[in-house]
Every structure is written in C-alpha cells, then in structure tokens.
Amino acid sequence: MAKMMTSSTGLLIGGEWKQTEDVVTIYNKYTQAEYVKTAKASRQDVDEAVQAAVQAKKKPFPPYERYQVLKKAAELLMKNQQELAEILVAEVGKPVNESKGEVARAAQTLEISAEEAKRIQGDGVPVEAAPGSENRQAYTKRVPVGVVAAITPFNVPLNLVCHKVGPALAAGNSVVLKPASATAYSAIRLAEILEEAGLPAGRLNVVTGSGSKIGTWLCENQDVNMYTFTGSPEVGRELQEKAGLRKVALELGNNSAAVVHDDADLKTAAQVCAQKSFNNAGQVCISVQRIYVQETVYETFVENLKQETEKLKVGDPSKKETQIGPMIAEDEAERIEEWVEEAVREGAEVITGGKRNGAFYAPTILTKTGDEMKVSKEEAFGPIVVVNPYSTEEEAILRVNDSDYGLQAGVFTNSLAFAMKASEEIEVGGLIVNDTPGYRVDHMPYGGVKKSGSGKEGPQYAIEEMTEERLVVFNL
Numbered sequence: 001m002a003k004m005m006t007s008s009t010g011l012l013i014g015g016e017w018k019q020t021e022d023v024v025t026i027y028n029k030y031t032q033a034e035y036v037k038t039a040k041a042s043r044q045d046v047d048e049a050v051q052a053a054v055q056a057k058k059k060p061f062p063p064y065e066r067y068q069v070l071k072k073a074a075e076l077l078m079k080n081q082q083e084l085a086e087i088l089v090a091e092v093g094k095p096v097n098e099s100k101g102e103v104a105r106a107a108q109t110l111e112i113s114a115e116e117a118k119r120i121q122g123d124g125v126p127v128e129a130a131p132g133s134e135n136r137q138a139y140t141k142r143v144p145v146g147v148v149a150a151i152t153p154f155n156v157p158l159n160l161v162c163h164k165v166g167p168a169l170a171a172g173n174s175v176v177l178k179p180a181s182a183t184a185y186s187a188i189r190l191a192e193i194l195e196e197a198g199l200p201a202g203r204l205n206v207v208t209g210s211g212s213k214i215g216t217w218l219c220e221n222q223d224v225n226m227y228t229f230t231g232s233p234e235v236g237r238e239l240q241e242k243a244g245l246r247k248v249a250l251e252l253g254n255n256s257a258a259v260v261h262d263d264a265d266l267k268t269a270a271q272v273c274a275q276k277s278f279n280n281a282g283q284v285c286i287s288v289q290r291i292y293v294q295e296t297v298y299e300t301f302v303e304n305l306k307q308e309t310e311k312l313k314v315g316d317p318s319k320k321e322t323q324i325g326p327m328i329a330e331d332e333a334e335r336i337e338e339w340v341e342e343a344v345r346e347g348a349e350v351i352t353g354g355k356r357n358g359a360f361y362a363p364t365i366l367t368k369t370g371d372e373m374k375v376s377k378e379e380a381f382g383p384i385v386v387v388n389p390y391s392t393e394e395e396a397i398l399r400v401n402d403s404d405y406g407l408q409a410g411v412f413t414n415s416l417a418f419a420m421k422a423s424e425e426i427e428v429g430g431l432i433v434n435d436t437p438g439y440r441v442d443h444m445p446y447g448g449v450k451k452s453g454s455g456k457e458g459p460q461y462a463i464e465e466m467t468e469e470r471l472v473v474f475n476l
C-alpha cells in the first residue's frame, strides 16, 4: 500500500523551500484519500523563481560539475526507487511494477543527460576558404539559451520531468519547472534529490499551482528564454502564441496507429498491441489507439487481441500483479465512456470492455469504427483501441496518415519492401517496424510532426534545442 502523507510541500525558489497559504491537494488516485498538499505559487513567486534562475545562471557551473550532479542524482533515484515508485502509484494510480520502471527510466534519462553534458561541441568553420579571409579562423560553440521554463503533464510525471530538467541542466541552463498539479509530488522529490546531489541553488526552481495562471505568468516574464512543454495540443498552441519570438519545444498529443500486415507474426503483434494500448490506462501519448489489419488476417488478429486484452489484470495499482490501474480522474473515465457510447450509436461494435467503474475504464476494443468517429480521429488518452481491416499497403498508409497528428506509428510486417515504403510515406516523427508506436527508449530522438508538436526530446537532441549555436571568428 502507498504511504499516507500528511505534510505540505513548498515552492523551490533560489535554493529555499517556501510554504504558501493556499495549497493544492493531491489525492491518491485509487483510494481517493488525501495524499499530500503542494504549494500554490502567486505571480510574485513565479517572478522570483525566474529571477533566481537568472542569478544562478551567472555563476559558473562547468560541464564536469553538471555531469557529477546529474550522475549522482541518477544514482539517488535508483537508491530511492521503491519510495518514488510508491509516490507514482499514489499520485498517478500507475501500477507498482510500471512505476518502478518509470523510476528506472528517469534515472537513465538523468544518466544520459550527465554523459551528454561532456560532449556539447561545435565545429570548425573554414572561413579562410573565402577570398579576403585568408587570415581568419572560425569555429562554432553551443551556448545555453539561459532560463528554460519547463511545463509537464500528469501521465509520466517523473521521467517526463527528467527529459526536460536533465538536458536543460546538462546544457548549462537554469530551469523553472511547473509540473502537472495532479501529480506534482514526484517532481518535488526529484528536486530534493537534485539538491542532495549538489545542484547549485537557483539552477532548478519549482513552482506548483494553477497551470493556466503559472503558464501565463511564465510567458509574460521576458527573462524566460525558452519554453519546453509536454501536454495537450490546446495548451501547446496557446503557449506557442504567447511565447512570441522565443524558442518553444512542444511534445503534444497523438492518436497513434499500428499496421498489422498479413505476413506479420500475429500472436506477437496482438500481445504487444494489447500491452501498449492499455498500459497506464492508455494515458500515454504513443499509446496504440488505431490498429489497421490486413483483411486476410483481420478476424484472427482481433481474436488474438481480445484474448491478450482479457488477460490484463485491472485493479489496485499498489499490488504487484496489477497491470492496469484507474485513470487520472473519474471525469476522464466518464469522457471515455461517452466517446465509446457515441461510437456504438454510430455503428461501432465493442469486442471486449466497454464498462466503467468510478475512475476505472475497462480495456476496450472497438471494431467497425469509421475513421471520422471521435474514437479514431481525436486523441483518446484512455484505455480504448479501434481495429479495422485494410486491403492494400497504399490504403493502410493513407489511413495512418489520415490524422492531424504524427508522433510515432508502428508497422508489423516481414516484407522489407513494405517496411521501407512505410518509412518513406508515413508522416510521423518515428516509425517503429515490428513493434508498436509505443516503443521508446530514453536516448532516442523523440518528437512529432503536424499537431504532435515540434522539437525533439532525448537528451542529445533536447540539448540541441536548449542551446544556441554561436559563431566565433578570429581575425589574426
């Protein structure tokens, strides 16, 4: 069982923890009991956090020290894996094994960031090749953007924070972090761990509270140089507009598709699709939401997928055997219930699932769904998947691309020619052959096209986003 908490946490500003009168209560998503209270930042707190970041940035923090701090923090994350996993179980409702996995991935993200801190480099530029520049020499170097505002979502609240804070610090920036209100405690523990690892005061500041207010205040503060955001497309667009000419990196939604061709290993495809459609109750932006199966193997695949889905153990996230926990809130489960009911009214068939119990929504497979239905077209961010047949390779690719989004897609096939064609023609940031769109390891480039956002994560790539290229020319 996850620990009951009683304490209130504060804001981290310039190395000091500050309590506030107003607080936000985080609830245990399974028991609905009060779990922990987090501080609610005012505009003045946010401005002070940005100022602390500006001041910290003026003090030296060389790459080898960044390496040492991030490496140490990665070790401390693993030392505290059980405690941090329990926090994720409580505040997200994420099953304990998956929660432990998230902590391990968060540690890797920090460790990779640590390593990348030592290899931020520029290039020699042969300016002397131009007539009149014979006596010049030039090179580029990457310099930190300055103050990075990081805004993160509820679903993977530790690792997705590490994906922003790790590279930003590795690159030599200062950070003001605004974690999702429903799951902010893991981010606060991460900040404490970074302090314990020796992070200089003010390099990381944490402001909790209202997303829309803090987001607006951060955008209005001209000392912020860059925004890195993971969350919904609506908020992403708003942020992009408010940021003006400043840098913005956006990891937004997706209605991820997988294609199962007739030459694929159907059992394996069904097994991994069941896992990646429903893990974290489908609240993963690369969760499998649409599956297109070649018509000749369609019936067999649907049957396999049904069997694999019905094996999933739904229940108390603190129990080792549980694979699927509750959604983040009951109204989110109600939203999924409405979407499924609407699809059924429009002609869809429920193969398994289709039931809600409080914040739990049963892993649900729908067939006979038109591509224009909400369950296909919009991002569900819940435990539902739609499965439909296709005839030709061209049709499969066309239907995958018939989406406003383009984060990742998966293609199961043993045909090299089809895999190559898919890699050329499917419009996504990442195409995964013989696995689901839900495949991610933390050092790979990760980010979408179309409404799925702009910019890449993965420490090496995020560092590129979080630094500027500066040219230096010597006139000798």
Ligand SMILES: NC(=O)C1=CN([C@@H]2O[C@H](COP(=O)(O)OP(=O)(O)OC[C@H]3O[C@@H](n4cnc5c(N)ncnc54)[C@H](O)[C@@H]3O)[C@@H](O)[C@H]2O)C=CC1
Binding pocket: 151, 152, 153, 154, 155, 156, 178, 179, 180, 181, 210, 211, 212, 213, 214, 215, 216, 230, 231, 232, 233, 235, 236, 238, 239, 251, 252, 253, 254, 284, 285, 379, 381, 407
């Ligand atoms: N591409 C990716 O890597 C991922 C994308 N997501 C997307 O995130 C969404 C679900 O996460 P949520 O936390 O519900 O998203 P959200 O967009 O509601 O919130 C994300 C963060 O933005 C803050 N926020 C809310 N309103 C804001 C505003 N007006 N200005 C600035 N910040 C604001 C929230 O407090 C939170 O910290 C889904 O659409 C999902 O696809 C989630 C995880 C990963």
Ligand SMILES: O=C(O)[C@H](O)CS(=O)(=O)O
Binding pocket: 155, 156, 159, 160, 283, 284, 285, 286, 438, 439, 440
């Ligand atoms: O953003 C998500 O929902 C994730 O990036 C997926 S993962 O990093 O947890 O695999």
